[in-house]
């Protein structure tokens with residue numbers, strides 16, 4: 001045999017040699033705030049050792065943003081590299097089973113892209129992008145029958161998880177194209193913290209077990225995908241792991257209850273950290289951890305409010321959905337909360353680790369980044385181009401994670417609130433094209449209603465001094481760029 005042919009054969013059959021492309025793991029927490037993590041908020045009393053260690057072992061993006069301040073649109077933007085406000089969903093989230101699948105039929109996703117480049121692709125966790133449920137003769141959704149147009153149709157070889165948020169129907173696990181059990185009971189509505197809506201439920205489904213079940217499923221997938229005896233092992237893997245917490249229901253497993261002094265929410269954040277630790281251990285145990293790109297982030301800010309002295313708060317009454325700043329600042333010093341166009345709505349934890357990819361431990365990145373950028377980053381990681389017309393709002397942050405300057409500046413990052421208020425970020429400047437939060441904090445205001453807001457986040461991170469009257473030229477430039485990005489389909 002000629003030496004070249006022998007080398008080619010070795011590449012084919014020797015997993016360590018053939019695995020030039022890295023494994024890719026994206027872990028997306030649900031509603032975890034920037035201030036929930038000790039590595040980002042030194043005053044936080046919630047132990048988050050696994051996430052703190054992940055941050056230290058790679059690049060920490062200090063100015064990263066979810067594509068939206070709520071669940072569904074962020075997930076659309078992350079998976080497609082395209083802002084969700086370009087889709088049919090202009091505000092709010094999908095509600096199952098009413099709403100039809102959101103990702104357009106021919107739209108590439110990170111999963112379909114990686115599958116086309118030879119990856120094993122798995123999703124474990126919360127979908128919340130709509131499912132094509134089966135319907136009876138009267139058009140009523142039947143959760144027990146096989147469904148279509150879920151994660152499998154969007155590029156995942158396999159899926160285990162839940163349809164939408166953990167406080168939404170149906171309360172049953174779904175695997176690939178079918179529920180794992182029948183919903184033979186009805187869940188009654190429960191108030192905060194264990195908030196759930198009423199609806200169909202598998203009697204064996206326990207919200208307190210979900211984070212553990214997702215961790216077990218993810219670890220099992222990683223073990224199988226990297227098993228040297230498996231015929232698929234020569235393929236790298238992609239795991240998308242959207243966790244269900246610390247979103248409501250705030251329902252920590254009993255072994256975490258009381259582990260922090262910050263009530264159920266603190267205990268639940270601590271459990272999310274533990275859950276990530278289980279998955280990181282599986283990655284390390286696979287022996288392929290160094291060549292695994294791990295991205296950890298959250299889909300929007302925390303829903304916990306700031307309480308003033310004298311107001312009800314979570315430590316005095318766990319039914320209260322807010323902390324006094326002296327106890328905990330779930331969204332750190334950022335203004336507002338989940339759903340808002342203010343920083344608290346979408347400034348999120350963002351850690352990127354890839355040791356053999358040249359990302360050095362302890363790297364801190366100040367570049368403004370958005371979840372939509374993950375698609376182009378993944379493409380650069382794999383070394384293959386983004387398909388024509390795909391991921392139009394995606395700009396690779398891999399050079400920044402490697403501590404290098406980008407070849408060209410990123411266009412402004414668009415922030416979008418639950419009610420559809422736009423903002424644009426460029427350098428230190430943020431223009432809000434509306435007259436309020438567009439979310440939960442008052443005044444809520446309306447999209448494109450004046451007076452607009454302009455802030456210099458370098459000098460005023462808390463968005464307290466509106467400079468719209470003083471800096472008219474900067475405001476006009478940002479307004480023009482926002483209009484150009486929105487018009488450029």
Ligand SMILES: [Ca+2]
Pocket residue numbers: 030031070071247299300
């Ligand atoms: Ca969320």
